[in-house]
Amino acid sequence: MKILVAVKQVPARDSALKADPSGAWILDTDLAYEVNEPDAYALEESLQLKEKYGGEVVVLTAGPESAARAIREALAKGADRGIHVETDDLHGLDSLATGSLLAKVVLEEKPDLVLTGLQSDDLGYGQTGVVLAELLGWPHGTIIMEVEKTDTGIRVKRELEDGWFQHIDMPLPAVLAIQSGIRRLRYATLMGIKKAKTKEVKQVKAADLEPSAASSLKLERVYAPEASGQCEMLPGDPKEAAASLVEKLRFEVRLL
């Protein structure tokens, strides 16, 4: 099974984020980046599917030069090769525009399966996989917790709301948006990191792909949310704060 997994690099989770004073985006100098967590799970599932059924895992990312690190990490974990669509303006693209970029690469690579995380931790549109599938004319599944090959394609386990699940059968090729937690994530081994250096990474300029769609959504202004002011912050060192919380729980919440 040839699998293409689309991953995105996003600011590290514990980053202190500030909006750019112009409101165009965030102040992104000095930020640490990491692989978008749901995408890390999509990569893990890709690698396990390859281990079970054989084939190839191609990791695809779009983003600035620094996003190459996301590919290296995936290669170190066991992906076979990488494709980097270079663009400095990924946050200015909506899902349709991003999907159009990725679709061009997928059409060239012709994988059996495209996997991606179900949403990104930065823009959080949560639809790149769905848009990509529609542009390709392929079926898709979202919020997927299990993937297994069948005689006619694949059977996936989709998470529904309130603790319900559902199996869905679909033919290949298909696109799946993977839910976090589908598998335990692996770490790259030293050997893997060494090997990654010899693996092929293809660079493509976004403009050269001539995507079929431009963005139809405009990010007009990025800003810090207005504080509602309802939260009473308890001051002091941990001991003092803990003591005043217990007081509040006793006399205001009347719980203790």
Add this chain to the structure above:
Amino acid sequence: MSVLVYAERSEAGWHRMAREALAAGQDLARQLGCPAMAVVAGHGIGEAASDLAKQQFDRVWALDHELLADFTADGYTAALEALVKHISPDWVVFGHTYQARDFAAKLATRFGSSLVSDVVRVRIEDGSPVFVRQLFQGKLHADVRAAGKGPHFVSMQAGVYRPEQVMEGSAPVETLPLELADGVVRTRPQEPFREAENAVDLTSAGVIVSVGRGIKEKDHLPMAEELAKLLGGELAASRPVCDNGWLPMDRQIGSSGQTVSPKLYLAVGISGAIQHLVGMKGSKTIVAINRDPDAPIFEVAHYGIAGDLFQVLPALIEELKKRSS
């Protein structure tokens, strides 16, 4: 100009967010000064359509076809596509449910449009809507506008509108004849199932101590457990903690876990991503302990301690022990 709102059904009738979406659609239409219509899809949905017609809409559309008996993204996209082509609404509104996440963007793509997903606020500026969305798990917000002539597609986050905001009235019902080709639906959904009945029903707990990513490792859980015990409550967690296998999935609070509203919800090391907030923001008193004073969890909390949980929790445990002795 017009607004079309999608009313999602569930096994038991209406999806719990259907009425919120209807209220959102009515409100958007009112603000834009244009007609509002609602649509329901399925097979044998006469009763649902008449129920929908008891709300204030200019028309209720029924999309009835045997291929729509079970939800599939393929089938529902094709059906909605036919209706959108037929009535050319400018705005199509969804609740941001698991079902919408599976097909609303597909529908939007079919019209060369993007879905404005997971919207937390809408306002009208210069005659057109500006949508507020959360970025970076709620750390920042963004104003988003839809360019071009549409149709445009929007999904509203849970809790932005209240179900009781739906205005009642009466609407004519019309069924759109659908021609769905046999090969349209490529996926075969099976019967929904539950893994196992939830061993713990957190919905009846009066006090919940809930831990997030900030707890860092499994070995730190006993501390939170002790706190829960001292408060006479249950231990729960946000999704990442359960993803890591530190606590069983049936102790998860949030959109993919349980929805709770205890007397006291103590969020420890939880940043407050929306997927978690929807599962607990109805709690009577919310206390948040987090080292990032800008964490979104403080937006829903009543009392907050900005500090290192590994110092605050032991201090809190000691303080509670002092009281009880």
